[in-house]
Amino acid sequence: MNPPLNQPLPQPAPVPAAPPLRVLVVDDDEHDFHIVSHLLGRNTFATYQLEWAPSYVAGLEALERGGHDVAILDYRLGMESGLELVRMAQASNRDLPVILLTGHDSAEIDLESTRAGAADYLCKNGLTTGQLERSIRYALRHRNTLNELRQSQSQFELFMHNVPCAVAICDAEGAPLFQNRLFEEHIRDFDGDLRRRESATPWILRHQERCWLVTTFPMSLGSDRQLQGLAAIDITERVRSEEERLRQAQLLDNIMRNLPVIVGRLDVSGRVIEARGRLEHCGIAAETISGAVFTDVFPQSREAVERARRSEEVSFTLRGQANEREWHADFYAVGSPGVGVIFLGRDVTERRWLEQRLLTVIDAEQQRIGADLHDGLGQKLTGLACLAAALRDRLMRSDSDSAEQARVIAALSNDATLESRALARGLCPVQLEQAGDCSPRCRS
Template identity: 35%
Template sequence: TLLGSQAPLGTVLEGLVRYVEGWTDGMLCSVMLVDETGKRLRLCAAPSFPGGYAEAARVVSIAEGEGSCGTAAARKQMVIVDDVETSALWRRYASLAVSFGLRACWSVPVLDDAQRLVGTLALYYTVPRRPSGAEMKFIEFAAQLTAFVIRRHAELAELRNGAARLNAVAGTGIGLWERVATNERRWLDDWCGRLGIDPCDGANFEDRWCAQIHPADISRYRSRQAASTPVAAGPYVIDFRVRTARGGWRWVQERSATAVPDAGGTLTSRIGVCIDIDERKRAEFERSLAAERYRTLARLVRGHVFEARIDLNGRIEFTWADDEFAGIFGCEREELNRRGWQSFVDPRDRGAAVDRLAALGRGETVEIELRVSSASGERRWLRMAAEPLAAATPDGDASVIGMAEDITNRKALVEHMLGAIHGEQRRIGADLHDGLGQVLTGVSLLLRSCQTRALRGEAVAPDQIEHLIELVNGAIETTRGLAYGLAPGTAEYGGLFFALSALAQHYRQSGLPIELAAPGEFTLAIDSATADHLYRIVQEAVTNVVRHANATRVNINVTVSPEALIIDVIDDGSGIPEGRRSGFGLHSMHYRADAIGARISVARLQPRGTRVRVRLKR
């Protein structure tokens, strides 16, 4: 009953002390234990002590001269004091002990299996005396019994704690198992049943258990098992999917932990756990899938996607960006944040940028076009758009998601096209002034002459009427020419074939041999805007040949098939420089091709020359 008691240790030791005191009449017994400091003994059990003495001697230092118990604990040896009144070890406590009728004290240290001090056991007598040989053995036996009772009580407490932990685990997402030397496993609770998994109890556990593991995980699982023996392997952790009774798959984590020895120290089994991690794994998959969707979207969006946060002071920090974002600023995102985004913005645009950041911080969606200079000094135009997310960061900062698009080429192209438009307007103005204006002036003068003759009652001469008709017809032709120059490829003026023929004829008259090869007077079901864009692309390609190629010959080849219309402009000039893909002319052609859903390709030919191809799907 004493050894199996679940009572507190003090109560158990009091029972032991009474048991020891029953061996000899007139003897008082006590047990002191080392306290948490390791430097003192504290009275734990002394049921027969006089009340005053027990209170006075409750704490004793572990040191030489601290009575029989303090000295025995310091020496880790038995200390026999036959008369406390005359002993140097009891100088501090002799008068107290004698006042309570205690004259002799024999103390022995209590040690654990590792020979660490646990406490002391002491026997007191009311008369001075020394122990006999039999009593010496009795004292040693009592100390060993005390040590055993203390150790047994600790083991029982650990068992009870283990059982409590096991009961706490039962019914949760954690399952306990034991794997024995025969490679069989038994479950210590109903974890498998709760998750709808076959526990595979009984013979051939390993094969049956592996048969319900996901095919993508089984090789990894078997490799892990092959690397370990049933009981001697080190701890391991492995995640895998196992089939449920309903035919679905559930993620679990298997952890092998504690090896359990038998009484002789031989490892006989291993204790481990299985944890239900299905929700966590599926959440991780969803996060991974969402991140992949995000990266894919970032690749498909024209421009560069970023995330940022704006603090209460209006400072922006980029927290994520796609791989190409840093190239805009010529430095990594961390350097961009360190230097501050606004330091890259052109001073002329910083005020507007600050205003847009403030609007973002207020929860507004913003868009801005601004100029920036990269870390290397390269100047660019950016179009940036951003929108705040609903949830703020834990610090109260505004979280935003946005896009930055490099529009440098677009800005240059617009500027180039505006210049071209302005030039065309000036040309039309000059043509109107020098051509149509002069003709109409002649018409006006001739009409005034006719009016004067009529007022004098004279007849208008037929040659004047004829001249007037010629002038009017000339005005009509001049007007038609101006209109043709504005939209040469439209159906009203003969269509694309007629326009390309006229273009070739114009350059031949200028001295450049140019030939048009087309399948007759081809007709296409394309609108006027598409025809005009195609004509302008060819016109720009020929113009580039005249300006840059030093060519002696140009061919315009038109191919029509059920799938596509292809127009090639081929010259025998010096050829476009390797790697060159920029320039206003090329940007203009690409812009027009994009506008009608066509594709432009530019190739350097061997041994010389260039081919510009535009392909329009039909």
């Protein structure tokens, strides 16, 4: 039966909010506690309910009382050390994740805190909300992982049947006495010998279009009966990925052989320890420079390679002669101190030749336009100015207004002549200066 029209529809029940995480902060500096409180107050991961223990004793009492989800302990607590509290927290409640805070980074304290059982170690200087929340999140996740591991230890038999690898126990003849689901589905019908090989090295079993990495090991029951354990991991996708990687590497090699580029790596001494590709016009090939010191082969690159060794990104151009023709190659290099330099070079000989050819064509076209402006348009404008000046002189006796207009025409024509000659000089200054400027200018 439908509800009356004037009756409101039932609303879905609100989703209950997650309870706040209970955080114990043990720090004898109230200012530091307020900093932690402020950082967690800008939370993005969860809401927090903080409890402050201002001393070592108060922190110990709070730990014994329990009820916290995570503890944040200061390394310096007066005359005491937060490491002792970490050890006590792990002894009394090993499920409680503990994060240790200190005023400065120290590899020694980091190692000690890890040994004591701390889930993480953070430096107060520059601490951000993201870092603190991430540490809490990882600590809680670590705690959950440990709990799951303890549960899995009590359920070992169930694990053996659900472990993501094929597991079996065989007798001396290779007949399986125990096998999990994966072994039964994929390996049981294998006709070959699965018994322990002479070498303990894992070997690859290819069966039913799948690949397994098989490890066998002896098992002793304290009797004359000899058993053998077998564990096989499905590496089909890994093998396929490796085969695909090899195909891609071969494709890359083929591409590098046909592209006008070369890539390589220098060791700390500047020697080429790896190179691929070739620059045909430059006569540079991977096989010719491998093993050689790069700066000995190309002295022009010495300064650039030294800068690349200092972690600078540098670009430089090499040039030389090959087959009675000048070649050009642009290189990019970057490295790091104590590691070496990676370089990439590309042949730009043809591009430089085309650029030079284009500049030659452009220069010739500029000269032509400049000559046309100077010898064609300039001369016509000069003639126009002269005609206008002559017309002005004839009209001065009979029509002064028309004479003034003719004078203006002559003046404008002279100005246009000057501008055309200036343009011509800008386009081909050398030729015009050699030829000289012999264009007459009519008096306006």
